[in-house]
Amino acid sequence: MQGTPKLPKGVLLALGLLVTILLYLGLPSLPPPLTWTWESNNVTVLAGLTHSNSSVFYREVQPLHKPHRIEVVLLHGKAFTSHLWQQLGTLEKLSQRGYRAIALDLPGFGNSFPSPVADTEVGRANLLHQILQDLEVKNVVLVSPSLSGLYSLPFLMRAHQQLCGFVPIAPTFTKKYTPKQFSAIQTPTLIIYGALDKGLAQESLEKLRYLPNHSTVKLQGAGHACYLHQPHDFHDALLTFLDKLS
Known part of the structure; x- marks a missing residue:
């Protein structure tokens, strides 16, 4: 019995290239970051993608049938920029769930210039x-690692x-404030932290636990950057919290 005839290497390479091109063309293109200017300081804004058209910023999507539409503003830690939330899929997951999502570059990070006001x-x-x-932005939920x-x-x-x-993720600067100051804040809060973070997570919990309306x-x-180590669990926790607020 004769074996299956082999295709020439040149044909195989051409087929492989064709498949690659077709896959590339089929992928949704990502929009460029939206640069927003405040006074003399540029602050990079990365808007959430829509699930219907990835080339449109989320602000153009019609709100869902909710009494109000929550808008999620994502900040970032020292080792990251706004693009973290795009790479992690957070912007897309939020917008697919019906939330306008915006990630910011803090002054001196990413494409944002340093600012003396900081x-x-x-x-x-x-x-x-x-x-x-x-x-x-209105009805803001602030995510702050x-x-x-x-x-x-x-x-x-x-x-x-x-x-x-408010969603603090082992934030710095909690030592600045007293338990009394935290206890006066009624904002619904979801405290997220990694079990392996024995430093800043534990330090921040000492004060954040005084927030009266928190879970x-x-x-x-997961360690300090728990959203990187356990992204699925992080997204589940965040979306559950947002859905309850809605």
Whole structure:
């Protein structure tokens, strides 16, 4: 019995190239980051993708049948930029669930220039307030890992009425405030941390536990950047929290 005839190597290479091109053409293209300017400082904004058309920013999607549409603003830690949330799939998962999602580059990170207003606690709170105001985001849930606590916690203390939810992930700067200050904040809060993070997670929990309207999720097998180590569990916890707020 004769074996199956083999195709010439040139034909195989051509077929392989054709399949690669077809796969590439079939993939949805990602939109370029939207650059937003505040005063003299550029702040990079990466808007969430829609599940119906990945080339359209989420702000163009019609709201779902909900009393209000939650808008999720994602900050980042010292080792990352706004693109983390795109690479991790967080922006897409949020938008597919019906939430407008926006990731920001903090001053001095990614494509955002350093800003002198970031040198003070008041300046950082005002900067975040101005960003949210100029982007016209309402019903905000603020996701704040690690270093971004320098921005989110001053904002929480001064303007927590503007937040409908807060998701701290082992944020820094909690030592700055007293248990009494935390206990005065009624913002619904989801505290997420990695079980293997024995440093900043434990330090921040000492103060965050005084928030009267909070729940806690500990991600097993995860360290400080728990969203990287257990992305599936992180996304599940975040989406469950958002759905309850809605």
